Amino acid sequence: MPPANRPGTPAEVADYLHKSEKTLRNWRSLGIGPPYYKPVGGGILYRWPEVEKWLTSQAVDPATRTA
Numbered sequence: 001m002p003p004a005n006r007p008g009t010p011a012e013v014a015d016y017l018h019k020s021e022k023t024l025r026n027w028r029s030l031g032i033g034p035p036y037y038k039p040v041g042g043g044i045l046y047r048w049p050e051v052e053k054w055l056t057s058q059a060v061d062p063a064t065r066t067a
């Protein structure tokens with residue numbers, strides 16, 4: 001897991017999730033994906049524990065999945 005003591009950039013989070021920065025941008029515009037922050041002064045940042053929590057929430061249990 002990436003360092004929890006500093007926020008992640010869109011590039012770092014995209015790489016971690018094996019997605020493109022464009023995908024993260026699209027998710028933000030659709031209101032889906034991991035929570036993000038827009039601090040004063042611009043830029044997008046992610047908190048790693050929240051990225052992990054979001055990723056865990058996306059798990060699919062094959063035993064309960066319907067076709």
